[in-house]
Amino acid sequence: MRFPQQMRTWLAAGCALMMAGCGRQIEKPDPAKGWEQGSLLLVKEAWEEFDAAGEKGVGNPREVALGEAVMLLTLQPKVQSNLDEAETHLRRLIEEKPDDDPGIFAAYFLARLKQVHDFNPNLDEALKLYEGLIDRHGGHPVAQAAVAKIIILRYFSKPAPERAAVLEEAENYRRLLANPDALRAFHGVMGDLALRLDGQRQRAIDHYLRAYELQIPNSESRATVVLRIARLAEAEGQIDLARQFYQKFVAEFERDTRNYWVRQHLKSMEKTP
Amino acid sequence: MNGAAGIPTTVGSNKQDMPKHVFIWLVLAFELLPFYMMIQISMKTNREFNVNQWIPNAPWNWDVENYRYALELVLPYIANTVFVAVTGTVISLFLALMAAYFFARYRMPGGSILWSIFLVLMLMPGVANIVPLFMLIKGMGLMNTLWALILISVAGAQVFAIFVLRNFIEDLPKDLFEAAEMDGASHFQQMLNIVVPMCAPILGTLFILSFLGKWNDFLMPLIILRDPELFTLGVGLIYLDGEYNKDWGRVMASFFVASIPLFIIFLFTMKLFVKGLSAGAVKG
Amino acid sequence: MTEPHAGEKSARGERIMNAIGFGLIGVCFVISLCQVFVTAFRSRLDDTPVVRIAHWQLEAGIRQGIDRLAEEYEKALAEKGKKVKIEQLPIPERIYGNWLLTKLVGGEAPEIVEIRAEIANVDRLARFFTPLTRYLDEPNPYNAGTPLEGKPWRDTFLDALQGTVTYSKELLDYYAVGFNMFTSRVYYNKELFAEIMGPDAVLPRTFDEFVALCEATQAFGKRTGRTVVPIAGSKYTAPILIQRLMTNQTQKLKIALETKYDLRPSEEDLALAYLEGKWSLRDPDIQSGLSLLNGVGRHMTKGFTQLQREDSAFAFLQGRALMILTGSWDVKSLTEETTFPVGVFPLPLPTQHDAKYGAFAFGQVSEAAVGTGTPFALPRDGKNFDVALDFLKFATSYHGNRIFAEESGWIPAVAKVPVPERVQAFKPIVEGFDSGFDLNLGPEHKISYTQNQYLVFEEFEPLRRFTEKQEQDSRDALLMDSKRRLKDHARNAQRFDSPLGALMWLRSQRPGDRELERKIVEILGRQNGIEIVLYESGERLDAVKP
């Protein structure tokens, strides 16, 4: 009995674009188009645009070098030679002019390279790079993205007992963050870290409350924050705050499967004084 | 005698052959059971099948509706399928015959390297990667054409045919070739006049096997063809492949109707390769 | 070897046979060639925009439903003076992944495509499909003058598109809309039910009544000597039941294992908690779940773990089984093609008041986010994008989805749309608790759990034998899964740096752009969340003794 030939092609369902596909030749490279494609996750096309621009000397060379390095970070397939090439670009950009836009971007992405992209990441070096970026250009929006990274890296580099101090010290980064979105992200990270630490529940509640006041656009993360405030408040014994946010969760997230449990829980809270 | 397959029940005249016939029929009973199931299921509606799967319906309430559905489903695709299957099989056998002749005739320098290329392909496990193949066909501008189907199926069938044919050609007595060479026959003539007649039986078998492979294939047509008019039989039959509730009666009827042309071509090839050609050749 | 006397006759016979054979092939050659030219010629003439919609639901229901929708849509557009053609492309499920991936990579994808988990992974969604979030925030124009008027398109869906395939957590975007929903119920043979329980017996509403019904059926079988099994089982239907029963008994345990104050510990949390010894297979909740499985397993066809899907359907259709638990997709074959009337009721599960199994369960599970049935997405390079999007809006509007539900007989995905009579009993039950967790905690553990599951249904000491065997496998399987998840987190943390760099650079060129700002902050927030989990899980995994 012969099984159909298709059995042999089962792996085809899993294969992706072949690496061997040759890169497209680009006559008129344009960095702006490269950034546009990069923002739509079309990293391969974006890298080809910057690579061609670099060779043909089109556009501002620093911008083009930055674009190529940023795309090389996640260009697939991931091989060490790509990361090394990206690193050389970034380091050259920083050395030449550390204070213009490409220079600041290069510092941030060099830190990202060290923190996440390298085959064996070096967290300490990444932390120093982030801190250097904040000291020199605290107000720059790219540097503001580094704030959360610094807090996370410091938190996990310390053993558990010293982590409360890390959070305490991180509080004064709030002064640095100008726009509401960056501020909301800061409160989110502080809340997420505090709830993982014994005795820091109150800090988590404060941060989540401030994040909630700044209107969280994404409905799913908003539901999690509302529920967390209620659960943390209940654990800390603040029953009124807990009840208020449980009711807010029931009202706003009708379709969520946790809704029914919260309603039953609210009834049981009514019985006990 | 198992009357299901409609074979005349009178046994051949020779007496000593009787035990052989009994043994063959015993084995064939098992081999033809699926065919019997296919026929009797195709006569039933899904409702009847669900209740009783094994015993055929009484002749008076055989359900013909399945066959009407099958004919309607299968007819538009028969022509394309025959075109692809026949052309593909003839080309692939011809190329395989030439390659097998090359390997079997002399141990030419470089022959073992070429042979290992073929062998590697045959043994490489099922990582057949459709995407680059698709890009190739697109690059060659063969999208949405039957010729693309033919070329791919020819490439696919080559290795097995060469592997089998080489063994058979090597078995042929060498003096035949020397005699032909004496008379000044070119390699091509030697191949046609000696190898083809002598290897007729295996050529017939390979013709049927590769024909069958192309007849039911539905993955390649679906990927390469876009206009419904070009679809082959395999694509037509996919409508029966409902994941949740298969209509067994219709599936069986459609497969049976789809295999009638296959059947006719088998009968024809069996006759041509088994009797016609071998009678003419010089027997060893 | 040939019989001498038949020489001449058979030679002539041969020639006729050869003639027929060659004739047949020649004729087919000619027909096929002219078909090839006809299509080439015709396709150049006709230039009306064609929108092709591909899916793998070969069942009669969905195909009729889409045909009807296509007709109505073409008519609606014809009134507005626009000529459009909607073509349907059903592909068998076995090769759908193959076929779709090749078409996407080759740039030949149809305009509308049904997607599924295997295709909808992060890389593919981002590269090949268009995010629909922008369109889902605005109201659906086809809902004007209906109870859904003015509501954003996303909120008109029963599950607000929270299904795993329609919304991508990594990409923070919606990529597909669903036409229908699936739920599973118990189908039962009404005649047999009346025979066993008497004509005016009531359907089981509690788990005890359900078990009592099973026992009564067994007794009926012994008394009358007929081979009747309470529940038809097979490798296909049993997992649905096993998943329901196991997740019922772990509802309380799941909440107890919550570490991030959100009532929903992830699979990763549960796996790490097991490795840290916070729960084990010997916990009373798990053992009670296993005994529940074994108990119900006794009422299923003997040796069901080896039976195929058809076997359970045949057992039910031939009256050899009183009940069968499967999805609403089987409604056509299990209700219309039977020789006896068939009823449907939801599977009652143990609640807190249940004597034997009440300790660990809350009770009825909500089907709110049961997930959409057939998610349709729009490939990036599909031609006629606007027509395709418009057709999706029409298909999931109040009237459109109603036409689709009535024609296909499946459950509508849009809120407030009346459920067709045939699937009334399958209407998703929104009231209920979140379900607990099953032992499918990651790919490796799922494989070992499936391999050892047969022990749960053996006669001799099933619980002890299963627990011992599974405990040998669980540790290594969960370690492997957790290590792989770490790699996934690292990859997801890396994935967005290039797009983020591009978005940040575009922001520095166009300072005021709010949409850009929202996207950057949301991706950064997501990235930070992933990095926290990456480092936390890394810590917890290092602490676990190998």
Place this chain on the structure above:
Amino acid sequence: MALPISKRKALAEWKLYLFVVPSLAMILTFSYFPAFSAVYHSFYDWRGGDSKEWVGAENFERAAMDSQLGYAFVVVFILIIANLFKMVPSIAMAVVIHRLKSEKWQYWYRVLLVVPMIVPGLVTLFIWKFFFDPNFGPLNAILDVTGLKAGLIWLDAHLLGWDVFAEGRPIPWLSSPHLIVPSMIIWGFPWIGAVGVLIFLAGLQSIGTDVYEAADLDGVTPFQKFLYIEFPLILTQVRLMLILMMIGTLQGFGLQLLLLGPEGGPSGAGMVPGLYMYNRAFSAGEFGYACAIGMILFVFILVLTFINNKYVRVQK
């Protein structure tokens, strides 16, 4: 084997190379790409999407220590040995058909052999699944009626200790780990491969009628006729079928996938290398590792084929 040829003569015969060029060209364009993809991907940690990470030989090191892969090779070897014996019925069938006097019957039996090939796999699976059904299946019924089951119970109690054959309990052929491999061996009884029979018949065809007349004169018994005339002549076909069987068994997993699922049935008892490759790719999503296993399987088969060519010498 092919005739050896001197360098000088080979040059004169250069036209022979033209014979293999078209076939080679066809293959290199259409079939070589997929093979290259497997080799390429076996060095990456690849989850089927776009993202791939170079891991060098890590996949292969892991495969070397993978106990489930080792078990899969043990199972597949048992199946190969079983398939070796299962070739006998095909040879016997070919010989019996070949020895028939009437040409007409030989022709019709060949046609009947080809008929089952057009029947969809669905039907055969349906029949064989019913054959193993614990409650109604004929296998259990035959064992009960012929009293063989009692023997099996004794065997189980004293020798095997599998606790699978017991009084009053139907034998769970496909749902107990110990019986999975025996079931796969029994599957397909009378084990007639239509392709095998046709190839053997083609081989037997070349035996001249005079050889048989001479044998009948010497009063050779039917079995001796087989040993001294027929078997030596179809040795090349036997060797060919041996290679094809080994390749098919080592690569094949369609039967196991349909019958037992990607996990290989209860406690993975039915796992064969091909199925393990499918399992790693589709159940666990490790496509890179699956390609590495594919490479190991490929080398394995290459070695087996090489040994087969070298040591199963055929003297004409």
